[in-house]
Amino acid sequence: xxxxxxxxxxxxxxxxxxLLLLLGVLGAQSATVPKARAATSPLWGEQGEYWTxxxxxxxxxxxxxxxxxxxxxxxxPGVSVKDFxxxxxxxxxxxxxxxxxxxxxxxxxxxxxxGRYRLTGLLEITRPNLVLRGAGPxxxxxxxxxxxxxxxxxxxxxTTGQKTSNYSWSGxxxxxxxxxxxxxxxxxxxxxxxxxxxxTVASTTGLAVGQEIEIYQTDTPDNTLAVHLYDGDSGPVENxxxxxxxxxxxRITAIRNNLVSVDRPLRWDLRAEWRPxxxxxxxxxxNSGVENLTFEFPVTPYQGHFTELGFxxxxxxxxxxxxxxxxRVVNADSGPFVSGAFNTVDGLVLExxxxxxxxNCTGHHGVSLGGTDNLLMNFDLRVRFIHDVTVSSFCSxxxxxxxxxxxxxxxxxxxxxxxxxxxxxxAGAGTRLWHCGGGAALGKHCGARGTFWNIRAAQPLSYPPxxxxxxSINLVGLTTTQPSGAEPAGKWFEAIPPxxxxxxxxxxxxxxxxxxxxxx
Numbered sequence: 001x002x003x004x005x006x007x008x009x010x011x012x013x014x015x016x017x018x019l020l021l022l023l024g025v026l027g028a029q030s031a032t033v034p035k036a037r038a039a040t041s042p043l044w045g046e047q048g049e050y051w052t053x054x055x056x057x058x059x060x061x062x063x064x065x066x067x068x069x070x071x072x073x074x075x076x077p078g079v080s081v082k083d084f085x086x087x088x089x090x091x092x093x094x095x096x097x098x099x100x101x102x103x104x105x106x107x108x109x110x111x112x113x114x115g116r117y118r119l120t121g122l123l124e125i126t127r128p129n130l131v132l133r134g135a136g137p138x139x140x141x142x143x144x145x146x147x148x149x150x151x152x153x154x155x156x157x158x159t160t161g162q163k164t165s166n167y168s169w170s171g172x173x174x175x176x177x178x179x180x181x182x183x184x185x186x187x188x189x190x191x192x193x194x195x196x197x198x199x200t201v202a203s204t205t206g207l208a209v210g211q212e213i214e215i216y217q218t219d220t221p222d223n224t225l226a227v228h229l230y231d232g233d234s235g236p237v238e239n240x241x242x243x244x245x246x247x248x249x250x251r252i253t254a255i256r257n258n259l260v261s262v263d264r265p266l267r268w269d270l271r272a273e274w275r276p277x278x279x280x281x282x283x284x285x286x287n288s289g290v291e292n293l294t295f296e297f298p299v300t301p302y303q304g305h306f307t308e309l310g311f312x313x314x315x316x317x318x319x320x321x322x323x324x325x326x327x328r329v330v331n332a333d334s335g336p337f338v339s340g341a342f343n344t345v346d347g348l349v350l351e352x353x354x355x356x357x358x359x360n361c362t363g364h365h366g367v368s369l370g371g372t373d374n375l376l377m378n379f380d381l382r383v384r385f386i387h388d389v390t391v392s393s394f395c396s397x398x399x400x401x402x403x404x405x406x407x408x409x410x411x412x413x414x415x416x417x418x419x420x421x422x423x424x425x426x427a428g429a430g431t432r433l434w435h436c437g438g439g440a441a442l443g444k445h446c447g448a449r450g451t452f453w454n455i456r457a458a459q460p461l462s463y464p465p466x467x468x469x470x471x472s473i474n475l476v477g478l479t480t481t482q483p484s485g486a487e488p489a490g491k492w493f494e495a496i497p498p499x500x501x502x503x504x505x506x507x508x509x510x511x512x513x514x515x516x517x518x519x520x
Contacts (some may be wrong), residue, residue: 001059039496041476042486046502046512053265054195055474056417056492058449061510062264063375065321065344068511072323072344073287078109081117088115090143095121101399105130112293120146121298125176128286132174134293137328137349141294144173148310158306159239159439167310168364170337173295174208178285178319178340182214188276193279201278205295207260211252214264214281217274219244223281225274229416231448238443244394244416246274247372249281249341267396267419268448283340284321290314291325297406298505299331304357305386308333308364316343324348329461333363337371339395348379361386366405369398369420375507379403387411387437391420396447399507407431410452411445412469414438418447423454424505430457430479434464448472453506455479456498463493473487477501 040046043057051057079101082088086097094117101110114135114327120141125132134140148154149165156166185207190200207213219225219242226244227234246268254261260278270276295313311333314324319340326347329335335350347368354362365377366385370393377399381388384406391398392413397420400410404426406414410433427433433455436445446469452478455461461478471487476494484495502511512518 008431009223024341037500038502040502041494041498043474043476043492044503044506044509048180048509050344052195053197054193054450056137056488058267058397058421059265059510059514060397060399060419060451060507061514063342063373063397063421063507064511065323065342065375067342069515072289072325072346072430075109078111078131078133079105080111080113082113086112088113088117088118090118090499093118093120095119096122098123102130102132104512105391106259108131111135112140112142116141116143116321118143118145118450119173120144121151122148123165123174124394125174125288125290126178126285128288131289131291132293133291136292137294137326139295140292142173143296144311145298147297147308148173148312150309158440159512162306164306164307167312167333168306169334169368170309170312170315172312172315172337174290174313175315175317176285176290176319176322177317178283178428180214180279180318180320180341181282181284182216182279185278185280186214188215188278190270192266193272195270196270197262197263197265198259199270199276201260202256202258204255204260207252207255207278209252209255211254211282212249213252213262214279215246215248215250215262215270215276216279217241217246217268217270217276220273226443228268228414229418229447230443230471230481231472233444234340234416235444235467236441237443239439240443241518247341247394248395249372258317283318285319286321288319289323289325290327292327294328294330295332296329297331297333299311299353301355302333302357304359304361304364314335316340321362331362334365335363335367337365337368337370338374338376341372341374343371343374345374346378346484350379350381350383350385350413353382356384359386360384365390368392369400370395373397375399375401377401377403381405381449384479385409387435389422390437390447391417392438393417396420399423401505401507402408404428408433409435411436412438412450414442414445416443416447417450419449421451421507423451423507427455427457427461430459433457433461434468436468444469446470446473451476451506453466453477454498454501476506498502 055259250262278375367386407429408427
């Protein structure tokens with residue numbers, strides 16, 4: 001079997017070519033699989049029987065609140081912002097009341113009853129177990145008449161020197177902010193390969209079975225780690241300046257002498273030149289969220305790229321196991337910015353009444369994902385942003401699933417976003433799926449093993465252009481008229497009609513398999 005093949009030989013003898021043919025990988029889409037017939041990928045099979053930890057298909061199943069092992073919580077009824085003086089009449093400035101509530105309520109739910117709440121300041125959640133909860137997006141509206149940059153100026157510049165507000169790509173009126181409290185525990189002393197789950201450490205002092213830890217690496221000045229995150233096909237990277245890093249949060253399953261085993265496979269190699277180490281993972285903000293409300297901004301014409309001053313609703317920075325649920329955003333410059341780890345955005349709706357710019361866009365970033373193992377699901381982008389869904393900044397393991405947009409762009413913003421999954425998506429018109437941004441000499445847009453699984457569109461989709469990513473990206477089940485081409489160590493493009501592809505949602509299939517649950 002060729003190196004890098006994810007599937008195992010069938011019980012009856014067959015060549016690799018015959019197996020690919022039977023599974024619908026070779027040939028044109030119209031000729032490979034009859035329309036009435038379900039089709040599977042040799043990267044996965046029906047129930048994951050062809051998958052291995054060393055596969056070119058990553059394991060995305062750890063994304064989500066509590067690693068998908070528990071549902072999002074529902075807090076019991078809590079304290080109303082009206083108890084702190086909020087009026088919700090659309091005229092009174094209720095900022096101080098919200099800020100008092102977030103300061104004084106130590107945990108539980110802060111209820112925002114039906115009404116229209118005018119807010120002119122920033123709100124922060126910096127504690128665990130605290131949720132800001134409305135009565136539903138149609139009943140509870142938070143209205144922000146001024147942009148962030150007018151309230152707290154934060155001027156910056158693009159990579160080409162153009163003056164712009166840093167809120168063009170960051171920040172939110174409601175921010176969940178925390179820290180991993182990372183500190184080095186011990187060095188990893190032996191190399192390991194992607195897919196391994198064991199490695200040797202300098203000391204096991206302070207380590208215990210069941211403990212959550214972070215495996216962390218940093219780059220060399222000549223960007224060797226960044227090149228690795230592109231599987232050796234990075235494009236120009238000189239402007240990265242050795243800034244690449246990798247992070248994997250996992251649980252220790254065994255300790256024998258100085259050999260440590262963890263519960264999930266490595267996403268990349270461990271090499272001495274990148275100083276691999278174990279760091280503490282003791283997040284300060286967990287189990288907090290924002291839910292059941294609308295963020296609304298004034299109806300102003302959109303002036304175009306890098307003119308945004310910060311009509312941004314939400315940001316999650318450095319938090320873990322937190323969420324946004326059932327949130328509607330209207331007339332935004334950008335939608336949520338999400339980083340940290342194991343966070344969930346579920347049921348997000350973006351709408352606008354703004355006049356678009358010359359590119360028919362009404363904002364900058366729709367949803368931005370950084371960090372690791374975050375999940376965006378069940379979303380509806382009823383607007384068109386310059387970048388609808390963005391991944392960047394060496395992020396990995398993030399999942400975008402079960403959503404739709406008018407004409408989705410899956411923006412890979414350089415800086416080696418690798419091993420992220422886009423699955424079960426309705427891309428709408430399908431004219432700009434691979435439209436991406438990012439500065440010069442920061443690597444190709446997408447890093448190694450970015451995966452695109454069951455993506456539907458009104459017009460045929462093509463394999464991405466050469467500058468998008470390395471050959472190790474995976475494309476399975478896109479609306480297309482292009483023929484398949486599946487090379488175990490090269491390009492992987494399976495032209496299975498999306499309506500025939502099983503599983504429909506790769507993330508859900510992988511999660512069910514890991515947890516031992518029957519597939520839905």
